[in-house]
Amino acid sequence: MMHRYARNAGTVAAVLLLLTALVAAWWRSG
Amino acid sequence: MNLGWLRASAWWLAFLLLALAPLGLALLGDLPQARPLLLESGVMLGLLGLGVLSMQAVISGRQRWFARGLGQDDLLQFHRQIGLFGLLLVLAHPITVLLADSRLVAYLDPRVDVLRALSLTVVLLATLTLVATSLWRLQLGLSYERWRLLHGLLALAIVALGLGHALLVDHYTAGFWKKAALLLLVGGSLCLVLDTRLRRPWRARRRPWRVASVRPERDDCWTIGLAGGPGRQLAFQPGQYVWLTLGDSPWRLQQHPFTIASSPAVSELEITIKALGDFTRTIAGIKPDTLAWLEGPYGVFTYRAGMSPGGAVFIAGGVGITPVMAILRSLRDNGAREPVWLIYGSECWNKVVFREELEALASSLDLTVIHVLDRAHEGWDGETGHIDSGVLERHLPAHLADLPCYLCGPDAMADAIEPELRRRGVPARNLYSERFDLV
Numbered sequence: 001m002m003h004r005y006a007r008n009a010g011t012v013a014a015v016l017l018l019l020t021a022l023v024a025a026w027w028r029s030g
Numbered sequence: 031m032n033l034g035w036l037r038a039s040a041w042w043l044a045f046l047l048l049a050l051a052p053l054g055l056a057l058l059g060d061l062p063q064a065r066p067l068l069l070e071s072g073v074m075l076g077l078l079g080l081g082v083l084s085m086q087a088v089i090s091g092r093q094r095w096f097a098r099g100l101g102q103d104d105l106l107q108f109h110r111q112i113g114l115f116g117l118l119l120v121l122a123h124p125i126t127v128l129l130a131d132s133r134l135v136a137y138l139d140p141r142v143d144v145l146r147a148l149s150l151t152v153v154l155l156a157t158l159t160l161v162a163t164s165l166w167r168l169q170l171g172l173s174y175e176r177w178r179l180l181h182g183l184l185a186l187a188i189v190a191l192g193l194g195h196a197l198l199v200d201h202y203t204a205g206f207w208k209k210a211a212l213l214l215l216v217g218g219s220l221c222l223v224l225d226t227r228l229r230r231p232w233r234a235r236r237r238p239w240r241v242a243s244v245r246p247e248r249d250d251c252w253t254i255g256l257a258g259g260p261g262r263q264l265a266f267q268p269g270q271y272v273w274l275t276l277g278d279s280p281w282r283l284q285q286h287p288f289t290i291a292s293s294p295a296v297s298e299l300e301i302t303i304k305a306l307g308d309f310t311r312t313i314a315g316i317k318p319d320t321l322a323w324l325e326g327p328y329g330v331f332t333y334r335a336g337m338s339p340g341g342a343v344f345i346a347g348g349v350g351i352t353p354v355m356a357i358l359r360s361l362r363d364n365g366a367r368e369p370v371w372l373i374y375g376s377e378c379w380n381k382v383v384f385r386e387e388l389e390a391l392a393s394s395l396d397l398t399v400i401h402v403l404d405r406a407h408e409g410w411d412g413e414t415g416h417i418d419s420g421v422l423e424r425h426l427p428a429h430l431a432d433l434p435c436y437l438c439g440p441d442a443m444a445d446a447i448e449p450e451l452r453r454r455g456v457p458a459r460n461l462y463s464e465r466f467d468l469v
Contacts, residue, residue, distance in 0.1 A: 005458065006104035009042055010111025017049055017115075021078040024053060025070035028061070 035459045038100060049085045053077040055211050056202035072126030073202065079119030080192045083157075084219035086113060086185065091226040092273075092328060101330050102271070102287060103465050113161060120157045120188075124150075146198070153191045160184040173308055175283040186223055189216060230325055231280035237262070239322040241276070242298055244313070249304065249381035251349055252313045253291065256299040256322050263297050264324065266290055268360035269333060269353040269436075272326035274301065276316060280323035284309055289352040289464075290327065293359035299324075302383070304349040331436060331464045333357045335366035338434050341396075342368065343426060345417060345447055347375040347439025351383055353464065354438060358391050369396040371426060375417045375443065378405045400425045417443065419450050431455030437463040 056077050064070070089109045092102075127134050140147040160181065163170060167177045193216045197203050203212055243255035258264065264272070271289040275282050286309060292300035305311045331353050333342055344354045351374060361370065376382040379401075388399050402413040402421055413421050427433070435456050437444055444465050451461060 006107040007111055009038070010108045010115070013042065013046055013049075013108075014111065014115035016046060017078055017082065018075075020050060021053060021074040022071060024057060025067060025074040028057070028074075029064055029067040029070040 038104075041100060045085060045089070048088070049081040050078070051215055052081040052084070052196070052212055055208060055215065059205065059208065062201055062204070066130055068126060069130035072123055072128075072130055075119050075126060076123035077196065077202065079116060079123055080189070080196055080216060082112060082119060083116040083185075083192065084189050084216045086116065087189070087219045087223045087226075091222045092325075093222060093225075101462075101464060102328055103463075110164070113164065117157050117161045120154065120192075124154070146195075149191045150195060153188055153195070156184045156188050156191075160188065174286070175309075178285075179283055182223060182227055186220060189220055193217070193220075228281075231275070231323065234275075234280040234323045234325060237324075239299070239324055241316055241318050241320040241322055243318060244316050246314070247302060248383045248385065249348070249377070250306075251302050251304045251383050253300050253302045254313065254316065254322075256301065256324070258297070258299070264290075264299055264327065266294055266327035267329075267332035267334065268294060268356040269331040270327035270329040270356075271353070272299075272301075272324045272328070275323040275325075276320055278321055285325070286310075287328075289329075289356065291352040291355045291359075293356060293363045295360060295363040302349065302352045302355070329353075329464070331438065331462050333361075333434065333436065335361050335364035336368065339368055340429060340432055341370055341427070343371045343373075343430065343433050343435045345373045345375075345435065345437045345439070347417070347443040348377070349383060350439035350443075350464070352438075354436065355384055355387075357436075358388075358395065358397065362391055362394050366395060369398070369427075371398050371400070373400045373402060373417055373421060373425060375402045375439065376404070378403055379407055379410065398425070417447060419453075422447075422450055422454065426454075431457070434460045434462065437461065439465070441465050 053074060086109060089105055089112065124138070136142045138147050138150055163172060163177055163180060167174070172180070193212070196212065197209055203209055237258070239256045239258050241254055242257040243253075245253050245255075247253055266272075269289070271287050273285050274288050275285045277284075288301045288303060290299055291302040292298065303310050303313050305313060344357070346354050354372060354374075358370070358372070372388070374382070374388075379385075382388075382401060382403075388397075391397055392399055400413060400421070402415070402417050403410060404415070406412070406414040413424075422430075430451075431454065433456075435451050437447055437451070444463050448461065448463060452458065
Protein backbone atom coordinates (compact mmCIF):
# COMPACT_ATOMS: atom_id res chain seq x y z
CA MET A 1 0.00 0.00 0.00
CA MET A 2 1.09 3.57 -0.37
CA HIS A 3 2.41 5.77 2.33
CA ARG A 4 -0.04 8.55 1.55
CA TYR A 5 -3.01 6.21 1.86
CA ALA A 6 -1.80 4.98 5.26
CA ARG A 7 -1.53 8.57 6.45
CA ASN A 8 -4.95 9.42 5.07
CA ALA A 9 -6.41 6.27 6.64
CA GLY A 10 -5.12 7.53 10.00
CA THR A 11 -6.62 10.98 9.52
CA VAL A 12 -10.00 9.66 8.34
CA ALA A 13 -10.08 7.19 11.26
CA ALA A 14 -9.35 10.04 13.69
CA VAL A 15 -12.15 12.21 12.25
CA LEU A 16 -14.66 9.34 12.34
CA LEU A 17 -13.75 8.42 15.91
CA LEU A 18 -14.02 12.03 17.03
CA LEU A 19 -17.44 12.42 15.41
CA THR A 20 -18.65 9.19 17.02
CA ALA A 21 -17.51 10.38 20.46
CA LEU A 22 -19.28 13.73 19.96
CA VAL A 23 -22.48 12.04 18.78
CA ALA A 24 -22.33 9.79 21.86
CA ALA A 25 -21.92 12.89 24.05
CA TRP A 26 -24.86 14.59 22.34
CA TRP A 27 -26.99 11.49 22.80
CA ARG A 28 -26.04 11.24 26.47
CA SER A 29 -26.65 14.92 27.19
CA GLY A 30 -29.99 15.00 25.41
CA MET B 31 -4.59 -10.93 -7.38
CA ASN B 32 -3.64 -8.48 -4.71
CA LEU B 33 -5.66 -8.87 -1.53
CA GLY B 34 -3.81 -6.08 0.22
CA TRP B 35 -6.55 -3.49 -0.09
CA LEU B 36 -9.30 -5.78 1.11
CA ARG B 37 -7.19 -6.76 4.11
CA ALA B 38 -6.27 -3.15 4.80
CA SER B 39 -9.95 -2.10 4.78
CA ALA B 40 -10.95 -4.95 7.10
CA TRP B 41 -8.04 -4.07 9.35
CA TRP B 42 -9.04 -0.40 9.39
CA LEU B 43 -12.63 -1.25 10.39
CA ALA B 44 -11.36 -3.57 13.12
CA PHE B 45 -9.19 -0.75 14.39
CA LEU B 46 -12.17 1.65 14.55
CA LEU B 47 -14.29 -0.84 16.47
CA LEU B 48 -11.53 -1.72 18.94
CA ALA B 49 -10.60 1.93 19.52
CA LEU B 50 -14.26 2.66 20.29
CA ALA B 51 -14.60 -0.34 22.61
CA PRO B 52 -13.98 1.44 25.96
CA LEU B 53 -16.44 4.18 24.97
CA GLY B 54 -19.01 1.63 23.82
CA LEU B 55 -18.55 -0.37 26.98
CA ALA B 56 -19.13 2.72 29.10
CA LEU B 57 -22.48 3.31 27.38
CA LEU B 58 -23.82 -0.18 28.03
CA GLY B 59 -26.19 -1.15 30.81
CA ASP B 60 -27.47 1.21 33.50
CA LEU B 61 -26.37 4.74 32.72
CA PRO B 62 -25.90 7.63 35.15
CA GLN B 63 -27.99 10.78 34.90
CA ALA B 64 -27.43 12.94 31.80
CA ARG B 65 -25.17 15.99 32.14
CA PRO B 66 -24.51 19.07 29.97
CA LEU B 67 -23.19 18.50 26.44
CA LEU B 68 -19.76 20.05 27.04
CA LEU B 69 -19.09 17.87 30.07
CA GLU B 70 -20.30 14.72 28.30
CA SER B 71 -18.11 15.63 25.31
CA GLY B 72 -15.07 15.93 27.55
CA VAL B 73 -15.79 12.56 29.15
CA MET B 74 -16.33 10.84 25.78
CA LEU B 75 -13.05 12.31 24.48
CA GLY B 76 -11.31 10.80 27.49
CA LEU B 77 -12.83 7.37 26.95
CA LEU B 78 -11.97 7.56 23.26
CA GLY B 79 -8.41 8.59 24.18
CA LEU B 80 -8.07 5.49 26.32
CA GLY B 81 -9.26 3.27 23.45
CA VAL B 82 -7.10 4.97 20.85
CA LEU B 83 -3.92 4.86 22.94
CA SER B 84 -4.52 1.23 23.94
CA MET B 85 -4.74 0.36 20.27
CA GLN B 86 -1.32 1.86 19.59
CA ALA B 87 0.30 -1.20 21.17
CA VAL B 88 -1.67 -3.44 18.82
CA ILE B 89 -0.75 -1.41 15.74
CA SER B 90 2.97 -1.27 16.44
CA GLY B 91 3.32 -4.61 18.19
CA ARG B 92 3.78 -6.73 15.05
CA GLN B 93 0.95 -9.03 16.13
CA ARG B 94 0.54 -11.56 13.37
CA TRP B 95 -3.25 -11.77 13.74
CA PHE B 96 -3.49 -8.01 13.33
CA ALA B 97 -0.62 -6.94 11.10
CA ARG B 98 -0.64 -9.75 8.56
CA GLY B 99 -0.74 -8.51 5.01
CA LEU B 100 0.19 -4.94 5.90
CA GLY B 101 3.50 -3.21 5.30
CA GLN B 102 5.55 -2.13 8.27
CA ASP B 103 5.96 1.45 7.14
CA ASP B 104 2.24 1.80 6.41
CA LEU B 105 1.51 0.57 9.92
CA LEU B 106 4.05 2.94 11.43
CA GLN B 107 2.66 5.85 9.42
CA PHE B 108 -0.80 5.01 10.75
CA HIS B 109 0.61 4.57 14.27
CA ARG B 110 2.14 8.04 14.04
CA GLN B 111 -1.08 9.71 12.86
CA ILE B 112 -3.10 7.95 15.54
CA GLY B 113 -0.48 8.84 18.17
CA LEU B 114 -0.92 12.53 17.39
CA PHE B 115 -4.68 12.09 17.58
CA GLY B 116 -4.25 10.34 20.96
CA LEU B 117 -2.24 13.30 22.26
CA LEU B 118 -4.99 15.65 21.09
CA LEU B 119 -7.57 13.60 22.99
CA VAL B 120 -5.46 13.41 26.16
CA LEU B 121 -5.16 17.21 26.11
CA ALA B 122 -8.74 17.90 25.00
CA HIS B 123 -10.25 15.70 27.71
CA PRO B 124 -9.21 17.75 30.78
CA ILE B 125 -9.61 21.09 28.98
CA THR B 126 -13.18 20.34 27.90
CA VAL B 127 -14.15 18.86 31.25
CA LEU B 128 -12.73 21.87 33.11
CA LEU B 129 -14.47 24.32 30.79
CA ALA B 130 -17.73 22.52 31.50
CA ASP B 131 -17.29 22.39 35.26
CA SER B 132 -14.46 24.31 36.89
CA ARG B 133 -14.94 22.41 40.20
CA LEU B 134 -13.42 19.37 38.52
CA VAL B 135 -10.04 21.09 38.77
CA ALA B 136 -9.96 19.22 42.10
CA TYR B 137 -8.77 16.21 40.08
CA LEU B 138 -5.48 18.01 39.46
CA ASP B 139 -5.23 19.53 42.95
CA PRO B 140 -2.63 17.77 45.10
CA ARG B 141 -4.24 19.21 48.26
CA VAL B 142 -7.37 17.17 47.53
CA ASP B 143 -5.65 13.92 46.54
CA VAL B 144 -1.89 13.84 46.01
CA LEU B 145 -1.76 10.50 44.26
CA ARG B 146 -4.58 11.32 41.86
CA ALA B 147 -3.23 14.77 40.99
CA LEU B 148 0.24 13.35 40.50
CA SER B 149 -0.81 10.44 38.31
CA LEU B 150 -3.00 12.61 36.06
CA THR B 151 -0.21 15.16 35.66
CA VAL B 152 2.15 12.31 34.80
CA VAL B 153 -0.25 11.10 32.08
CA LEU B 154 -0.36 14.57 30.51
CA LEU B 155 3.40 15.10 30.65
CA ALA B 156 4.18 11.55 29.57
CA THR B 157 1.95 11.86 26.50
CA LEU B 158 3.60 15.13 25.50
CA THR B 159 7.06 13.58 26.02
CA LEU B 160 6.09 10.45 24.09
CA VAL B 161 5.00 12.39 21.03
CA ALA B 162 7.82 14.95 21.17
CA THR B 163 10.55 12.29 21.46
CA SER B 164 9.07 10.38 18.53
CA LEU B 165 8.75 13.38 16.24
CA TRP B 166 12.11 14.92 17.13
CA ARG B 167 14.24 11.98 18.30
CA LEU B 168 17.32 13.03 16.34
CA GLN B 169 17.03 16.73 17.21
CA LEU B 170 16.79 15.77 20.88
CA GLY B 171 19.96 13.68 20.55
CA LEU B 172 18.24 10.47 21.67
CA SER B 173 19.75 7.20 20.50
CA TYR B 174 17.34 4.77 18.87
CA GLU B 175 17.80 2.27 21.72
CA ARG B 176 17.08 4.80 24.48
CA TRP B 177 14.13 6.17 22.54
CA ARG B 178 12.70 2.68 22.12
CA LEU B 179 12.95 1.95 25.86
CA LEU B 180 11.45 5.33 26.74
CA HIS B 181 8.65 4.87 24.20
CA GLY B 182 7.67 1.49 25.63
CA LEU B 183 7.79 2.62 29.26
CA LEU B 184 5.89 5.88 28.69
CA ALA B 185 3.24 4.07 26.65
CA LEU B 186 2.75 1.50 29.40
CA ALA B 187 2.53 4.23 32.05
CA ILE B 188 0.03 6.34 30.08
CA VAL B 189 -2.36 3.50 29.30
CA ALA B 190 -2.10 1.96 32.80
CA LEU B 191 -2.68 5.29 34.57
CA GLY B 192 -5.43 6.22 32.10
CA LEU B 193 -7.16 2.91 32.81
CA GLY B 194 -6.81 3.48 36.55
CA HIS B 195 -8.29 6.96 36.17
CA ALA B 196 -11.30 5.69 34.19
CA LEU B 197 -11.96 2.98 36.79
CA LEU B 198 -11.58 5.29 39.80
CA VAL B 199 -13.79 8.09 38.43
CA ASP B 200 -16.51 5.46 38.67
CA HIS B 201 -19.08 7.43 36.67
CA TYR B 202 -19.52 5.49 33.44
CA THR B 203 -17.48 2.61 34.80
CA ALA B 204 -19.61 1.93 37.88
CA GLY B 205 -20.44 -1.72 38.49
CA PHE B 206 -18.29 -4.83 38.65
CA TRP B 207 -18.88 -6.15 35.13
CA LYS B 208 -18.12 -2.87 33.41
CA LYS B 209 -14.93 -2.51 35.41
CA ALA B 210 -13.91 -6.09 34.72
CA ALA B 211 -14.58 -5.75 30.97
CA LEU B 212 -12.65 -2.48 30.72
CA LEU B 213 -9.79 -3.96 32.69
CA LEU B 214 -9.72 -6.97 30.39
CA LEU B 215 -9.87 -4.86 27.23
CA VAL B 216 -7.29 -2.23 28.05
CA GLY B 217 -5.23 -4.59 30.21
CA GLY B 218 -5.10 -6.90 27.19
CA SER B 219 -3.36 -4.24 25.13
CA LEU B 220 -0.84 -3.70 27.96
CA CYS B 221 -0.15 -7.44 27.86
CA LEU B 222 0.57 -7.09 24.13
CA VAL B 223 3.39 -4.63 24.92
CA LEU B 224 4.85 -7.19 27.33
CA ASP B 225 4.39 -9.87 24.68
CA THR B 226 6.33 -7.89 22.08
CA ARG B 227 9.12 -6.75 24.37
CA LEU B 228 9.50 -9.74 26.70
CA ARG B 229 7.84 -12.94 25.53
CA ARG B 230 9.03 -12.82 21.93
CA PRO B 231 12.71 -12.40 22.86
CA TRP B 232 12.12 -15.22 25.39
CA ARG B 233 11.00 -17.49 22.58
CA ALA B 234 13.79 -16.29 20.28
CA ARG B 235 16.42 -17.31 22.85
CA ARG B 236 15.85 -20.95 21.91
CA ARG B 237 16.70 -20.21 18.30
CA PRO B 238 20.03 -18.42 18.27
CA TRP B 239 21.67 -17.50 14.96
CA ARG B 240 25.36 -16.82 14.48
CA VAL B 241 27.17 -14.29 12.35
CA ALA B 242 28.94 -16.44 9.77
CA SER B 243 30.50 -13.66 7.70
CA VAL B 244 30.76 -9.89 7.38
CA ARG B 245 31.84 -8.52 4.02
CA PRO B 246 32.05 -4.99 2.66
CA GLU B 247 29.95 -3.87 -0.30
CA ARG B 248 30.06 -0.64 -2.24
CA ASP B 249 28.82 2.64 -0.75
CA ASP B 250 29.60 1.96 2.95
CA CYS B 251 27.36 -1.09 2.94
CA TRP B 252 28.10 -4.34 4.73
CA THR B 253 26.60 -7.75 4.21
CA ILE B 254 26.21 -9.95 7.27
CA GLY B 255 25.73 -13.67 6.68
CA LEU B 256 23.72 -15.40 9.41
CA ALA B 257 23.65 -19.14 10.02
CA GLY B 258 20.82 -20.73 11.95
CA GLY B 259 22.41 -23.97 13.05
CA PRO B 260 22.09 -27.43 11.51
CA GLY B 261 18.93 -27.97 9.52
CA ARG B 262 17.39 -24.65 10.57
CA GLN B 263 16.25 -22.18 7.96
CA LEU B 264 13.94 -19.20 8.10
CA ALA B 265 10.90 -19.55 5.84
CA PHE B 266 10.37 -16.17 4.20
CA GLN B 267 9.17 -14.56 0.99
CA PRO B 268 11.79 -12.64 -0.98
CA GLY B 269 11.43 -8.95 -0.10
CA GLN B 270 10.48 -9.52 3.55
CA TYR B 271 12.44 -8.22 6.54
CA VAL B 272 13.34 -9.36 10.04
CA TRP B 273 13.99 -7.62 13.35
CA LEU B 274 17.61 -8.28 14.24
CA THR B 275 19.31 -8.17 17.64
CA LEU B 276 23.05 -8.79 17.79
CA GLY B 277 24.84 -9.86 20.98
CA ASP B 278 24.58 -12.30 23.84
CA SER B 279 20.99 -11.66 24.86
CA PRO B 280 17.77 -11.42 22.81
CA TRP B 281 16.52 -8.81 25.33
CA ARG B 282 19.10 -6.23 24.31
CA LEU B 283 17.57 -2.89 23.49
CA GLN B 284 19.07 -2.66 20.04
CA GLN B 285 16.59 -4.42 17.81
CA HIS B 286 16.37 -3.11 14.27
CA PRO B 287 14.37 -4.05 11.19
CA PHE B 288 16.47 -5.13 8.19
CA THR B 289 15.48 -6.53 4.84
CA ILE B 290 16.73 -9.99 3.95
CA ALA B 291 18.81 -9.63 0.80
CA SER B 292 19.43 -13.32 0.11
CA SER B 293 17.20 -15.74 -1.75
CA PRO B 294 14.99 -18.11 0.30
CA ALA B 295 16.70 -20.94 -1.61
CA VAL B 296 19.96 -20.31 0.27
CA SER B 297 20.23 -21.59 3.85
CA GLU B 298 22.46 -18.76 5.06
CA LEU B 299 20.53 -15.56 5.56
CA GLU B 300 22.15 -12.37 4.25
CA ILE B 301 21.38 -8.86 5.38
CA THR B 302 22.96 -5.86 3.71
CA ILE B 303 23.19 -2.77 5.88
CA LYS B 304 24.36 0.73 5.09
CA ALA B 305 26.50 2.42 7.76
CA LEU B 306 24.19 5.37 8.38
CA GLY B 307 23.31 5.57 12.09
CA ASP B 308 24.80 4.79 15.53
CA PHE B 309 24.08 1.08 15.27
CA THR B 310 24.70 0.51 11.57
CA ARG B 311 28.14 2.12 11.83
CA THR B 312 29.19 -0.67 14.21
CA ILE B 313 28.34 -3.41 11.70
CA ALA B 314 31.83 -3.40 10.15
CA GLY B 315 33.31 -4.36 13.52
CA ILE B 316 30.99 -7.33 14.15
CA LYS B 317 33.02 -10.49 14.73
CA PRO B 318 32.08 -13.82 13.17
CA ASP B 319 30.32 -16.13 15.64
CA THR B 320 28.56 -13.20 17.34
CA LEU B 321 25.11 -14.37 18.45
CA ALA B 322 22.13 -12.98 16.54
CA TRP B 323 18.40 -13.13 17.31
CA LEU B 324 15.75 -12.84 14.65
CA GLU B 325 12.09 -11.98 14.84
CA GLY B 326 10.00 -12.31 11.74
CA PRO B 327 9.75 -12.46 8.82
CA TYR B 328 7.40 -9.56 8.19
CA GLY B 329 6.33 -7.43 5.25
CA VAL B 330 4.27 -7.50 2.08
CA PHE B 331 6.87 -6.10 -0.31
CA THR B 332 7.22 -9.50 -1.92
CA TYR B 333 7.31 -10.95 -5.41
CA ARG B 334 7.72 -14.58 -6.41
CA ALA B 335 8.54 -16.06 -9.82
CA GLY B 336 5.47 -16.27 -12.06
CA MET B 337 3.29 -13.97 -9.94
CA SER B 338 2.89 -11.61 -12.88
CA PRO B 339 3.52 -13.29 -16.26
CA GLY B 340 3.61 -9.87 -17.96
CA GLY B 341 6.57 -8.88 -15.79
CA ALA B 342 7.30 -6.58 -12.88
CA VAL B 343 8.89 -3.18 -12.32
CA PHE B 344 11.29 -2.37 -9.48
CA ILE B 345 12.49 1.10 -8.62
CA ALA B 346 15.17 1.37 -5.94
CA GLY B 347 17.24 4.15 -4.44
CA GLY B 348 20.58 3.43 -2.74
CA VAL B 349 20.42 0.66 -0.17
CA GLY B 350 16.71 0.31 -1.02
CA ILE B 351 18.04 -2.25 -3.49
CA THR B 352 18.18 -4.95 -0.76
CA PRO B 353 14.61 -6.33 -1.01
CA VAL B 354 14.92 -6.16 -4.81
CA MET B 355 18.12 -8.22 -4.61
CA ALA B 356 16.30 -10.88 -2.58
CA ILE B 357 13.57 -10.94 -5.23
CA LEU B 358 15.96 -11.02 -8.22
CA ARG B 359 18.10 -13.72 -6.62
CA SER B 360 15.03 -15.83 -5.96
CA LEU B 361 13.81 -15.27 -9.54
CA ARG B 362 17.18 -16.58 -10.75
CA ASP B 363 17.03 -19.58 -8.40
CA ASN B 364 13.55 -20.43 -9.66
CA GLY B 365 14.36 -19.99 -13.36
CA ALA B 366 11.81 -17.17 -13.80
CA ARG B 367 11.02 -16.18 -17.38
CA GLU B 368 8.97 -13.00 -17.01
CA PRO B 369 10.55 -9.67 -18.03
CA VAL B 370 11.74 -7.53 -15.13
CA TRP B 371 12.69 -3.84 -15.21
CA LEU B 372 14.89 -2.29 -12.53
CA ILE B 373 15.44 1.45 -12.31
CA TYR B 374 18.17 1.96 -9.76
CA GLY B 375 19.27 5.36 -8.45
CA SER B 376 22.75 5.73 -6.92
CA GLU B 377 25.01 8.61 -6.02
CA CYS B 378 27.75 7.66 -8.50
CA TRP B 379 29.00 4.64 -10.44
CA ASN B 380 31.40 3.56 -7.69
CA LYS B 381 28.57 3.55 -5.16
CA VAL B 382 26.21 1.29 -7.09
CA VAL B 383 25.70 -1.48 -4.51
CA PHE B 384 25.64 -5.00 -6.07
CA ARG B 385 26.69 -3.53 -9.46
CA GLU B 386 28.58 -6.62 -10.62
CA GLU B 387 25.97 -9.07 -9.39
CA LEU B 388 23.23 -7.14 -11.19
CA GLU B 389 25.20 -7.52 -14.42
CA ALA B 390 25.40 -11.26 -13.83
CA LEU B 391 21.68 -11.44 -13.00
CA ALA B 392 20.85 -9.60 -16.23
CA SER B 393 22.46 -12.40 -18.18
CA SER B 394 20.46 -15.17 -16.49
CA LEU B 395 17.12 -13.34 -16.22
CA ASP B 396 15.04 -11.28 -18.66
CA LEU B 397 16.21 -8.26 -16.65
CA THR B 398 16.69 -4.69 -17.86
CA VAL B 399 18.69 -2.56 -15.42
CA ILE B 400 18.58 1.21 -15.84
CA HIS B 401 21.13 2.97 -13.64
CA VAL B 402 20.43 6.58 -12.73
CA LEU B 403 23.43 8.40 -11.26
CA ASP B 404 23.30 11.56 -9.18
CA ARG B 405 26.84 12.44 -10.19
CA ALA B 406 27.88 11.00 -13.53
CA HIS B 407 31.53 10.43 -14.37
CA GLU B 408 33.13 11.45 -17.63
CA GLY B 409 32.03 9.24 -20.46
CA TRP B 410 28.79 8.10 -18.71
CA ASP B 411 26.07 7.98 -21.32
CA GLY B 412 23.27 6.67 -19.10
CA GLU B 413 20.67 8.51 -17.05
CA THR B 414 21.74 11.21 -14.61
CA GLY B 415 20.05 13.17 -11.82
CA HIS B 416 17.07 11.81 -9.93
CA ILE B 417 14.60 9.19 -11.09
CA ASP B 418 11.87 11.33 -12.62
CA SER B 419 9.00 11.17 -15.09
CA GLY B 420 11.44 11.39 -18.02
CA VAL B 421 13.34 8.30 -16.86
CA LEU B 422 10.10 6.37 -16.35
CA GLU B 423 8.86 7.49 -19.77
CA ARG B 424 12.03 6.43 -21.60
CA HIS B 425 12.52 3.02 -20.02
CA LEU B 426 9.33 1.50 -18.74
CA PRO B 427 7.16 -0.65 -21.02
CA ALA B 428 3.91 0.53 -22.60
CA HIS B 429 1.87 -1.97 -20.55
CA LEU B 430 3.22 -0.49 -17.27
CA ALA B 431 -0.32 -0.04 -15.90
CA ASP B 432 -0.79 -3.83 -15.90
CA LEU B 433 2.40 -4.57 -13.98
CA PRO B 434 3.08 -4.68 -10.25
CA CYS B 435 5.47 -1.85 -9.35
CA TYR B 436 7.80 -2.06 -6.38
CA LEU B 437 9.36 1.06 -4.97
CA CYS B 438 12.00 1.06 -2.23
CA GLY B 439 14.10 4.03 -1.22
CA PRO B 440 14.23 7.23 0.78
CA ASP B 441 11.11 9.26 1.52
CA ALA B 442 11.78 11.99 -1.03
CA MET B 443 12.20 9.45 -3.83
CA ALA B 444 9.01 7.58 -2.95
CA ASP B 445 7.08 10.85 -2.60
CA ALA B 446 8.17 11.88 -6.10
CA ILE B 447 7.68 8.56 -7.87
CA GLU B 448 4.45 7.21 -6.34
CA PRO B 449 2.29 9.95 -7.95
CA GLU B 450 4.21 9.59 -11.25
CA LEU B 451 3.36 5.90 -11.43
CA ARG B 452 -0.27 6.60 -10.51
CA ARG B 453 -0.42 9.19 -13.32
CA ARG B 454 0.79 6.51 -15.70
CA GLY B 455 -2.21 4.37 -14.82
CA VAL B 456 -0.66 2.04 -12.22
CA PRO B 457 -3.53 1.25 -9.83
CA ALA B 458 -2.72 1.81 -6.15
CA ARG B 459 -3.29 -1.90 -5.45
CA ASN B 460 -0.37 -2.73 -7.80
CA LEU B 461 1.96 -0.31 -6.13
CA TYR B 462 4.17 -1.66 -3.35
CA SER B 463 6.30 0.83 -1.56
CA GLU B 464 8.72 0.59 1.36
CA ARG B 465 10.67 3.45 2.81
CA PHE B 466 13.46 3.53 5.32
CA ASP B 467 14.19 5.70 8.35
CA LEU B 468 10.71 6.33 9.66
CA VAL B 469 11.67 7.02 13.26
